[in-house]
Amino acid sequence: MSTPAGDQKVVRLYPPSYDIRVETTAIPQIEHPDDAIVKIKLAGLCGSDLHTYRGTESVTTHFICGHEFVGHVVALGASFHAGVTGRPTLYSTLQIGDKVVSPFTVSCGECHFCRIGFTSRCEESRLFGTAVTAGGQAQYVRVPRAGGTLYRLSDISAGAAGQEHLGKEAIAKLADSSLLLLCDILPTGVFAAFQALNHPKTLPMTTSLPYPLSSSATNVASDISALHAQDTVVTVAVVGLGPVGLCACVSLIEMLVSRGLQFRVVAIDPTESRRAKMAAIYSKISDKQDQFAVATIEEGKAIVKKWTNGIGCNAVLEVVGNNSALALSYELVRPFGCINSVGVHGEPQVPYKGRELYDKNVSMDFGRCPVRAMFPMALDILLKRQDVFGAVGGDASLVEKIVSIDEAKESYDLFDKGKCGKVLFDPWV
Amino acid sequence: MSTPAGDQKVVRLYPPSYDIRVETTAIPQIEHPDDAIVKIKLAGLCGSDLHTYRGTESVTTHFICGHEFVGHVVALGASFHAGVTGRPTLYSTLQIGDKVVSPFTVSCGECHFCRIGFTSRCEESRLFGTAVTAGGQAQYVRVPRAGGTLYRLSDISAGAAGQEHLGKEAIAKLADSSLLLLCDILPTGVFAAFQALNHPKTLPMTTSLPYPLSSSATNVASDISALHAQDTVVTVAVVGLGPVGLCACVSLIEMLVSRGLQFRVVAIDPTESRRAKMAAIYSKISDKQDQFAVATIEEGKAIVKKWTNGIGCNAVLEVVGNNSALALSYELVRPFGCINSVGVHGEPQVPYKGRELYDKNVSMDFGRCPVRAMFPMALDILLKRQDVFGAVGGDASLVEKIVSIDEAKESYDLFDKGKCGKVLFDPWV
Ligand SMILES: NC(=O)c1ccc[n+]([C@@H]2O[C@H](COP(=O)([O-])OP(=O)(O)OC[C@H]3O[C@@H](n4cnc5c(N)ncnc54)[C@H](O)[C@@H]3O)[C@@H](O)[C@H]2O)c1
Ligand SMILES: NC(=O)c1ccc[n+]([C@@H]2O[C@H](COP(=O)([O-])OP(=O)(O)OC[C@H]3O[C@@H](n4cnc5c(N)ncnc54)[C@H](O)[C@@H]3O)[C@@H](O)[C@H]2O)c1
Ligand SMILES: [Zn+2]
Ligand SMILES: [Zn+2]
Ligand SMILES: [Zn+2]
Ligand SMILES: [Zn+2]
Numbered sequence: 001m002s003t004p005a006g007d008q009k010v011v012r013l014y015p016p017s018y019d020i021r022v023e024t025t026a027i028p029q030i031e032h033p034d035d036a037i038v039k040i041k042l043a044g045l046c047g048s049d050l051h052t053y054r055g056t057e058s059v060t061t062h063f064i065c066g067h068e069f070v071g072h073v074v075a076l077g078a079s080f081h082a083g084v085t086g087r088p089t090l091y092s093t094l095q096i097g098d099k100v101v102s103p104f105t106v107s108c109g110e111c112h113f114c115r116i117g118f119t120s121r122c123e124e125s126r127l128f129g130t131a132v133t134a135g136g137q138a139q140y141v142r143v144p145r146a147g148g149t150l151y152r153l154s155d156i157s158a159g160a161a162g163q164e165h166l167g168k169e170a171i172a173k174l175a176d177s178s179l180l181l182l183c184d185i186l187p188t189g190v191f192a193a194f195q196a197l198n199h200p201k202t203l204p205m206t207t208s209l210p211y212p213l214s215s216s217a218t219n220v221a222s223d224i225s226a227l228h229a230q231d232t233v234v235t236v237a238v239v240g241l242g243p244v245g246l247c248a249c250v251s252l253i254e255m256l257v258s259r260g261l262q263f264r265v266v267a268i269d270p271t272e273s274r275r276a277k278m279a280a281i282y283s284k285i286s287d288k289q290d291q292f293a294v295a296t297i298e299e300g301k302a303i304v305k306k307w308t309n310g311i312g313c314n315a316v317l318e319v320v321g322n323n324s325a326l327a328l329s330y331e332l333v334r335p336f337g338c339i340n341s342v343g344v345h346g347e348p349q350v351p352y353k354g355r356e357l358y359d360k361n362v363s364m365d366f367g368r369c370p371v372r373a374m375f376p377m378a379l380d381i382l383l384k385r386q387d388v389f390g391a392v393g394g395d396a397s398l399v400e401k402i403v404s405i406d407e408a409k410e411s412y413d414l415f416d417k418g419k420c421g422k423v424l425f426d427p428w429v
Numbered sequence: 430m431s432t433p434a435g436d437q438k439v440v441r442l443y444p445p446s447y448d449i450r451v452e453t454t455a456i457p458q459i460e461h462p463d464d465a466i467v468k469i470k471l472a473g474l475c476g477s478d479l480h481t482y483r484g485t486e487s488v489t490t491h492f493i494c495g496h497e498f499v500g501h502v503v504a505l506g507a508s509f510h511a512g513v514t515g516r517p518t519l520y521s522t523l524q525i526g527d528k529v530v531s532p533f534t535v536s537c538g539e540c541h542f543c544r545i546g547f548t549s550r551c552e553e554s555r556l557f558g559t560a561v562t563a564g565g566q567a568q569y570v571r572v573p574r575a576g577g578t579l580y581r582l583s584d585i586s587a588g589a590a591g592q593e594h595l596g597k598e599a600i601a602k603l604a605d606s607s608l609l610l611l612c613d614i615l616p617t618g619v620f621a622a623f624q625a626l627n628h629p630k631t632l633p634m635t636t637s638l639p640y641p642l643s644s645s646a647t648n649v650a651s652d653i654s655a656l657h658a659q660d661t662v663v664t665v666a667v668v669g670l671g672p673v674g675l676c677a678c679v680s681l682i683e684m685l686v687s688r689g690l691q692f693r694v695v696a697i698d699p700t701e702s703r704r705a706k707m708a709a710i711y712s713k714i715s716d717k718q719d720q721f722a723v724a725t726i727e728e729g730k731a732i733v734k735k736w737t738n739g740i741g742c743n744a745v746l747e748v749v750g751n752n753s754a755l756a757l758s759y760e761l762v763r764p765f766g767c768i769n770s771v772g773v774h775g776e777p778q779v780p781y782k783g784r785e786l787y788d789k790n791v792s793m794d795f796g797r798c799p800v801r802a803m804f805p806m807a808l809d810i811l812l813k814r815q816d817v818f819g820a821v822g823g824d825a826s827l828v829e830k831i832v833s834i835d836e837a838k839e840s841y842d843l844f845d846k847g848k849c850g851k852v853l854f855d856p857w858v
């Protein structure tokens with residue numbers, strides 16, 4: 001394989017909004033020694049694409065859309081196999097022909113943020129599918145800092161101790177439509193759930209130790225009395241059941257069950273079709289009805305009240321991206337609880353008075369998922385839950401259908417209007 | 430000892446504001462079986478008293494002020510020594526004559542929040558020095574839920590393994606003016622510092638492990654490259670150098686040094702006298718000039734920029750309680766950093782746009798210190814840093830002077846105008 005010269009098909013958004021065109025343009029070529037060119041097998045259409053589609057990001061120039069793609073490497077820059085040591089491993093090992101997935105942002109793998117795992121705030125961070133960095137709804141894409149950014153599927157989980165049954169062979173069997181979930185929505189859901197369960201405000205419940213012992217091994221004794229069994233029930237609300245919220249919910253339940261924790265999870269969305277999909281997915285992963293509920297906003301509030309005697313949730317995963325969801329999250333969270341927000345928020349001030357946050361001892365996490373760092377954990381969950389993440393179409397799948405890239409315009413339109421679920425583009429049919 | 434009948438001297442605030450009167454009123458008596466009556470040795474005047482003094486809390490009735498007090502038990506309700514098992518230890522062991530300190534809020538020791546260590550949101554939480562619960566600027570105070578609320582100084586640290594040199598004898602030598610710091614300002618400072626150093630966003634620096642490994646032992650391997658030495662420098666800003674900010678700063682440095690962490694701390698306050706005190710205190714605890722700086726707001730911004738190549742602090746301790754301090758905290762914090770706010774905030778919405786929080790991956794903690802749970806850690810730091818916390822008067826002390834309770838009106842006035850530092854009232858001279 002090599003990068004052909006010539007033209008390719010791409011999906012472009014024209015300013016100011018709603019103007020999607022499938023066009024022909026030159027195939028990208030290596031521009032920097034750290035670049036790779038990836039030939040795309042499948043590209044995702046995602047809720048985050050709608051921010052620009054709707055014009056809320058004030059786009060001023062057209063660009064190639066898409067930040068979710070899986071494919072094969074067809075060309076590598078001069079940095080690869082140059083024999084330089086101390087760089088991310090892929091600079092010495094990535095081969096033309098390797099199958100890769102990419103996080104939705106570029107990360108160099110070499111700056112402070114990348115080293116400490118906060119890869120989505122890499123000093124060279126760039127978002128695919130913007131005017132700055134051409135996206136993956138195309139036949140080919142140029143990946144900057146490819147040795148830091150890409151995951152090679154053939155070796156990522158090789159080192160996972162105790163996970164051999166989930167190793168190379170299992171990965172080799174994964175459908176491209178399933179792998180594509182690793183680019184964004186599944187790791188983002190995993191991130192939200194992981195933040196909630198590892199937050200200092202949740203640790204007393206997950207460790208059975210009172211605060212501050214729960215946060216830190218210390219030689220200073222605590223004189224606080226012991227926890228009761230009912231103290232350690234972890235109650236979580238997931239607010240928003242789009243594709244990311246569904247991933248968050250499944251990941252959260254998977255983590256709670258695999259750690260043997262007692263829990264109650266309520267999944268909240270005002271849209272009926274979203275709730276129906278959540279219910280269908282839950283019925284695939286469990287038949288226990290007492291620890292999980294799907295609810296409208298009003299039902300959700302009532303369920304939390306009932307489950308917790310009015311004190312609220314330990315954690316609320318906010319997976320929507322607007323102020324009504326943030327306000328609801330505050331209402332649902334208990335004193336000393338945490339709001340873990342992965343929604344992309346806009347210009348308004350967050351709807352919290354300082355006094356309210358003080359009075360409830362609220363903790364909050366905001367921001368973009370460090371997909372590159374969450375990848376091993378997300379891959380693990382992807383493999384364990386192929387019953388959910390392996391399906392295309394049907395009641396209980398995250399991916400509704402795979403269509404030709406030629407149908408991009410109609411797909412954006414339907415997706416924007418909530419008339420279809422997650423769509424993947426095949427750029428070769 | 431027993432509760433005398435008759436009258437006592439108290440400090441009262443009359444609505445709507447600024448109206449402090451020293452008056453004579455009946456000595457409180459046991460009203461509920463769980464009550465204790467404490468004869469007060471010293472009571473503190475605190476920055477938090479100024480919120481009500483200035484009328485920002487819309488007070489409608491007069492009440493006895495003060496939420497910081499140390500004294501001796503002179504009467505106990507029927508619950509004590511009643512032989513009931515399963516209650517907090519003090520219900521069986523507290524004796525008349527025991528020396529005690531009290532957190533600034535009542536905590537029952539028996540509800541879910543108390544059991545898990547989040548004592549300041551006890552289901553029966555009440556703040557001393559309000560219309561609901563008479564305060565400690567008096568000769569006697571009634572302590573509700575006393576078996577859950579009070580600390581008995583003679584036995585608290587007995588169980589602290591490895592801390593024998595800081596045990597009973599050392600505690601017995603502590604001055605009342607030093608013990609009084611345990612009621613509020615020292616544990617609140619410890620809480621702010623502890624939250625910062627144990628926040629998931631700080632753990633990569635303190636554990637030398639990349640996120641998400643830093644947060645959780647997991648059998649899912651990480652393929653992120655190793656941390657460099659310079660990645661693990663913990664950079665913190667303390668915003669606000671009132672008594673609580675000073676305690677936060679000293680506690681933070683004590684924790685960083687005792688854990689052998691590399692760090693840089695900048696202590697920021699616009700008021701010169703506050704900065705001067707901070708500098709005098711620091712010169713008592715260290716002679717290293719490269720890892721600590723005292724700064725005005727503008728100097729603070731410049732120092733953080735220089736220290737961190739423009740990326741900002743890992744953590745910002747907000748110890749002020751207004752929106753300008755919250756806005757400054759956002760400016761100072763780095764992507765994937767945390768803002769640990771202990772300031773008491775008012776009605777305005779916090780000055781953060783959703784987009785800003787997303788774009789920097791900001792985490793935040795707000796709220797009231799669970800003093801009862803932080804007590805062992807605060808006592809440990811109090812004992813270790815008697816050079817700072819043992820002093821009364823002088824450049825480098827937290828307590829400026831001890832005055833007769835008769836001087837309450839003038840003291841409130843001077844304290845409110847920033848013309849004096851922390852004052853303690855002796856109700857018996
Ligand atoms: N942090 C990250 O790294 C990251 C990554 C991917 C997506 N995102 C963001 O996550 C959010 C969710 O993504 P998605 O693709 O699932 O979005 P989506 O728009 O498909 O789903 C959002 C869901 O929220 C529901 N909703 C709206 N208001 C609500 C409310 N007040 N309470 C409860 N539910 C409400 C809607 O009915 C909808 O089902 C978006 O903001 C997206 O941009 C963030
Ligand atoms: N969370 C809790 O449990 C708890 C406990 C005690 C006190 N508090 C609160 O903590 C805060 C501090 O208490 P204190 O007694 O030290 O207060 P204080 O008023 O004595 O000190 C506040 C300091 O902040 C400084 N300041 C004002 N604006 C600033 C800015 N923009 N940047 C930097 N510094 C600024 C002032 O100059 C002052 O020195 C108050 O809000 C108090 O009510 C909270
Ligand atoms: Zn996406
Ligand atoms: Zn980087
Ligand atoms: Zn106080
Ligand atoms: Zn309680």
